[in-house]
Amino acid sequence: MQRYLLLETEVEFSAMRAQGAGGQNVNKVSSAVQLRFDVMASSLPEGIKLRLLARADSRLSRDGVLVIKAQQHRSQPLNRADALARLQALIDEAAHVPKLRHATRPTLGSRKRRLEGKAKRGAVKALRGKVAGE
Template sequence: MEKEKIITELQFKAVRSSGAGGQNVNKVSSKVVLSFDLNSSKALSEEEKLQLENKLATRLTSDNMLILNCDEDRSQLKNKEIVTKRFLNIIAAGLVVPKIRKATKIPKSVIKKRIKDKKNLSEIKQLRKRPDLN
């Protein structure tokens, strides 16, 4: 994945922010909506697309579009930077291949120690009982 190439495929749209803010909110379109079409991306290989489709299944729309919003700052430019960083982090996290777990055996010495400890504890508990005088 090349960052520069994938950033050129992003579409940005500026919309008015919701919520409190007075005159600034009513006049300025500071909220930024980022959309990325996973299917038509040329920066990603087919394997990467499949991997992202599986990992980001809950975040993608039905036609494999990733849509992110940002209205944290009053500046449109700052919001664009924030949402772009967030997008790159999501893509990078989605492309991480998990390590394959190797099954390991429990060493015989550990098993012997556990059984010895169990026998020892059992013996201690047996000695706590009242002696049988019959």
């Protein structure tokens, strides 16, 4: 599988304050990173663009911009690398073309085995009835 690398010029970063717990560090330092990637304006092949846009993803805006927010780490460079890695993972996933499934029919042998099994099981169940006689 061919891996498509991102160009640094196609990705836009902005720093912001992270959410959640963290105390004084979170309140003072803009360590969270928001990555914006315009799918249609990118240099990716058309097939990958279409598969990225077809995803039911809340990170994708109506105008085809993918927004990824990274705030896991305490430093901005680590969050930036994390956001880029997550975008690369999405592109790698979209680059995988799913195999087309061709409908097949059961073989004659498998049909015979299925019917023989059903007949055998029916015979076992028929013997479960009340015993007549005595």
